[in-house]
Amino acid sequence: VMIQSPDSLAVSLGERATINCKSSHSVLASANNKNYLAWYQHKPGQPPKLLIYWASTRESGVPDRFSGSGSGTDFTLTINSLQAEDVAVYSCQQYYITPWTFGQGTKVEIK
């Protein structure tokens, strides 16, 4: 089970947004020391977009204001200097064990 917090947050333009994701089990593989966790951005009417994989590797083309951190069971997605186009729902996902599972999503809005 993946639990995100908060369920929603409102942040002023240019400020930082922080989203947390907690897994009920560790997603850190000892064989390669990688965390099997991804983050997605989902805007209305569009498919989810991959932002981060391996917990902290930014997908090509994703602005560097997006960053991922954490290990084991606790992870964070940080959006530095929030822009208007960042309004969306953000979801974490573990791919360490089947079934692949997502967090419930965190809605980010402009204050």
Added chain:
Amino acid sequence: QVQLVESGGGVVQPGRSLRLSCVASGFTFSSFAMHWVRQAPGKGLEWLAVISYDGNNQYYADSVKGRFTISRDNSKNTLYLQMNSLRGEDTAVYYCAKAPTNTGTGWFDPWGQGTLVTVSS
């Protein structure tokens, strides 16, 4: 560029069947595992099924096991989801998504635009 296009959604009565398709382009379809994921209204994303690159291995979420079947035709670059015994709780937008590996392990990227399935009498 890599593109996935779903089709086959619509309104269907409870207990009936529907088959979704996902046509892939821009990459070697036969080299990668593929997933189906859905999002019910007001809910989060739910992974449903994965199929390996060669179609020999499939895994399902408990919520659809025994009712849904994932398959692929690599000669047509097409992924399928056969949905039987549909229920109201199956109402959702259904997405296909590409895995970064041939087994399915990994993140989902890219995703198709989604196709809406509504189960209602």
